[in-house]
Amino acid sequence: MFPWPEPGQKLSEIVTPMPVIDEDRLAANIARAQAYLSAHGKAFRPHIKTHKIAAVARAQIAAGAVGLNCQKLTEAEAFADAGFGDILVTYNILGPARLARLRALNERVGRLTVIADSDTTVEGYARAFAGAAKPLAVLIECDTGAGRVGVQSPEAAVALAERIAARPGLRFDGLLTYPPVGGAEAVESFLTRTMTLLAARGIGCPVRSNGGSPDLWKAHLVPSATEHRAGTYVYNDRSMVRAGECTQADLAMHVLATVVSRPTPTRAVLDAGSKALTSDLLGFSDHGEIEELPGARVVSLSEEHAVVDLSSCTGALPGVGDVVRVIPNHTCVISNLFDRMVFHRGGVVTRVEDLAARGTVW
Amino acid sequence: MFPWPEPGQKLSEIVTPMPVIDEDRLAANIARAQAYLSAHGKAFRPHIKTHKIAAVARAQIAAGAVGLNCQKLTEAEAFADAGFGDILVTYNILGPARLARLRALNERVGRLTVIADSDTTVEGYARAFAGAAKPLAVLIECDTGAGRVGVQSPEAAVALAERIAARPGLRFDGLLTYPPVGGAEAVESFLTRTMTLLAARGIGCPVRSNGGSPDLWKAHLVPSATEHRAGTYVYNDRSMVRAGECTQADLAMHVLATVVSRPTPTRAVLDAGSKALTSDLLGFSDHGEIEELPGARVVSLSEEHAVVDLSSCTGALPGVGDVVRVIPNHTCVISNLFDRMVFHRGGVVTRVEDLAARGTVW
Numbered sequence: 224m225f226p227w228p229e230p231g232q233k234l235s236e237i238v239t240p241m242p243v244i245d246e247d248r249l250a251a252n253i254a255r256a257q258a259y260l261s262a263h264g265k266a267f268r269p270h271i272k273t274h275k276i277a278a279v280a281r282a283q284i285a286a287g288a289v290g291l292n293c294q295k296l297t298e299a300e301a302f303a304d305a306g307f308g309d310i311l312v313t314y315n316i317l318g319p320a321r322l323a324r325l326r327a328l329n330e331r332v333g334r335l336t337v338i339a340d341s342d343t344t345v346e347g348y349a350r351a352f353a354g355a356a357k358p359l360a361v362l363i364e365c366d367t368g369a370g371r372v373g374v375q376s377p378e379a380a381v382a383l384a385e386r387i388a389a390r391p392g393l394r395f396d397g398l399l400t401y402p403p404v405g406g407a408e409a410v411e412s413f414l415t416r417t418m419t420l421l422a423a424r425g426i427g428c429p430v431r432s433n434g435g436s437p438d439l440w441k442a443h444l445v446p447s448a449t450e451h452r453a454g455t456y457v458y459n460d461r462s463m464v465r466a467g468e469c470t471q472a473d474l475a476m477h478v479l480a481t482v483v484s485r486p487t488p489t490r491a492v493l494d495a496g497s498k499a500l501t502s503d504l505l506g507f508s509d510h511g512e513i514e515e516l517p518g519a520r521v522v523s524l525s526e527e528h529a530v531v532d533l534s535s536c537t538g539a540l541p542g543v544g545d546v547v548r549v550i551p552n553h554t555c556v557i558s559n560l561f562d563r564m565v566f567h568r569g570g571v572v573t574r575v576e577d578l579a580a581r582g583t584v585w
Numbered sequence: 586m587f588p589w590p591e592p593g594q595k596l597s598e599i600v601t602p603m604p605v606i607d608e609d610r611l612a613a614n615i616a617r618a619q620a621y622l623s624a625h626g627k628a629f630r631p632h633i634k635t636h637k638i639a640a641v642a643r644a645q646i647a648a649g650a651v652g653l654n655c656q657k658l659t660e661a662e663a664f665a666d667a668g669f670g671d672i673l674v675t676y677n678i679l680g681p682a683r684l685a686r687l688r689a690l691n692e693r694v695g696r697l698t699v700i701a702d703s704d705t706t707v708e709g710y711a712r713a714f715a716g717a718a719k720p721l722a723v724l725i726e727c728d729t730g731a732g733r734v735g736v737q738s739p740e741a742a743v744a745l746a747e748r749i750a751a752r753p754g755l756r757f758d759g760l761l762t763y764p765p766v767g768g769a770e771a772v773e774s775f776l777t778r779t780m781t782l783l784a785a786r787g788i789g790c791p792v793r794s795n796g797g798s799p800d801l802w803k804a805h806l807v808p809s810a811t812e813h814r815a816g817t818y819v820y821n822d823r824s825m826v827r828a829g830e831c832t833q834a835d836l837a838m839h840v841l842a843t844v845v846s847r848p849t850p851t852r853a854v855l856d857a858g859s860k861a862l863t864s865d866l867l868g869f870s871d872h873g874e875i876e877e878l879p880g881a882r883v884v885s886l887s888e889e890h891a892v893v894d895l896s897s898c899t900g901a902l903p904g905v906g907d908v909v910r911v912i913p914n915h916t917c918v919i920s921n922l923f924d925r926m927v928f929h930r931g932g933v934v935t936r937v938e939d940l941a942a943r944g945t946v947w
Binding site: 225226236294297315318320372373483494501504530556560 | 587588598600634656657659676677679680682683686702703705706709728732733734735736737843845846847848849852854856859860863864865866887888889890892904905906917918921922
């Protein structure tokens with residue numbers, strides 16, 4: 224029912240609010256990250272959570288990526304359906320229903336890897352893969368300071384590795400971490416200490432997977448990592464500009480929005496609310512920047528409205544009906560709100576891609 | 586592909602994270618609000634943004650609601666498709682593509698109403714409905730203190746009403762506002778002053794539409810309002826409990842989540858992140874409460890993880906694999922993340938409803 228844009232249509236004619244992707248910036252972001260990681264001898268494993276689009280993943284693989292990173296089973300299943308043969312799911316997968324799907328997935332994906340950070344997770348994998356012809360490859364997630372999931376010490380990692388190595392349906396493949404920004408030294412220390420302990424027990428550790436877009440360009444500061452994972456780099460966003468990881472000219476995603484009201488001389492209201500931009504702040508005090516309105520602040524979002532304070536805007540003030548380009552705080556969550564994504568070059572729609580594994584859960 | 590729950594299945598067996606709706610609480614919420622507004626002689630127009638489900642809207646109409654409130658054209662089109670005959674779209678609708686859809690919609694919905702707060706919006710409606718056999722009903726949105734959209738004074742409302750009344754394709758039907766919490770007095774003052782000015786010019790003002798769940802039970806404090814609009818009341822959420830508008834026993838929505846990691850004695854990690862709960866804070870400093878873990882704080886969300894601080898938890902601490910029920914800060918935005926919604930009674934799935942008009946834009 225909804226009139227999605229079509230190739231050839233001008234961006235100025237499409238219904239807003241709508242996230243749009245600049246083809247040239249997307250291609251440049253993919254190429255630049257791959258060149259950097261290749262130059263440093265790291266395998267690159269892009270996280271598809273940011274785009275959820277098979278065609279974008281194919282471009283990442285074509286550029287040299289070794290495989291994909293997914294965050295949930297539905298994502299992995301969708302990208303397996305699309306033909307990808309090397310998928311890492313960076314999540315503790317629990318419960319009989321999901322474990323049965325995981326075993327089925329392992330049989331049709333050339334190289335499938337999951338993570339574990341507890342005995343409970345490992346025992347679930349072991350039960351689900353008892354008697355499996357093809358073992359499940361497992362990495363141990365290590366908490367190197369981010370304070371999310373992960374074992375807390377190299378000793379705990381070794382104990383869990385021994386548990387995995389002892390189970391016939393499982394294969395211990397190595398270590399993984401998602402560090403905090405600036406965490407290179409802590410990661411290197413955790414990895415090398417764990418590798419030393421593992422080697423002393425005769426346990427190989429071929430994969431050491433590090434991750435994160437905010438420190439993508441510091442991946443070479445973790446020499447013992449064999450691969451790096453990153454998602455946001457493909458589109459970039461306001462948080463990546465703030466982190467110094469890209470410039471405004473590298474932002475591949477904008478959210479087109481229409482000025483629907485100008486209630487006062489200093490207030491504009493856009494049709495992009497939290498159901499288009501999400502309410503992710505990522506440490507900002509406002510909800511994005513607007514290319515056409517420098518100095519304007521997106522001070523609040525309701526579900527279908529953004530309230531913009533124009534009192535410090537240094538550009539020409541907008542009128543009702545004007546279309547502007549919002550630089551979102553965080554791109555990854557915006558992909559999750561739309562069934563399709565619009566791509567363009569020079570203001571003309573090039574393609575409209577379906578998004579996989581959104582609107583579902585796990 | 587995703588294995589959605591089926592009627593008869595136990596909630597304890599379904600894949601998480603998953604929002605679920607308690608049938609009895611839902612029915613009680615619908616009945617209670619309708620009884621209150623009927624007792625005070627107000628028409629009730631529920632906002633479907635909270636649920637986006639035709640069956641829930643039918644229950645609201647069956648209870649006595651006069652019609653529906655939608656926030657965008659895709660919602661109105663979906664509920665027109667589902668057979669609803671009285672729809673109010675509380676939005677400035679702009680641009681030739683949307684206006685053409687609006688005219689088509691007006692021809693198939695018995696009573697369709699939109700709002701305007703500027704000359705530009707009114708001129709767009711007038712151009713689109715020039716020569717229309719059935720005029721478009723327009724309310725003027727008034728800013729009574731919320732600081733979002735709306736004309737800023739009764740005088741401005743009157744000037745715009747005259748403009749609407751002068752255009753042959755349009756019909757001025759009255760006034761609308763979405764006030765801030767505690768705004769009853771300001772709303773009553775704005776409405777009565779405007780009605781007096783309109784009456785002096787011989788302009789009728791049959792509809793005076795007030796709105797908001799946070800002040801639903803104070804709707805009677807605005808005597809001149811003829812109708813009230815509310816969305817969140819149907820499910821309720823943590824923000825409604827804080828506002829004193831409902832109790833914990835009136836919460837119809839929980840988000841089921843699995844404990845996927847217990848990295849430290851005081852930390853649990855759930856599989857419900859910002860892609861399941863959204864990052865809406867609504868003034869809270871954390872991301873929901875957990876029924877089973879009193880005192881626990883959901884301190885941060887990443888896309889697929891919630892980090893829970895258990896250090897002040899007064900209940901039994903959870904283990905990996907345990908399923909808990911999260912009380913979300915804000916229900917309306919959660920409906921927007923899922924393709925379907927699961928309903929239950931006594932822990933058993935009763936039905937799984939499709940959601941309309943999500944994953945699309947405007």
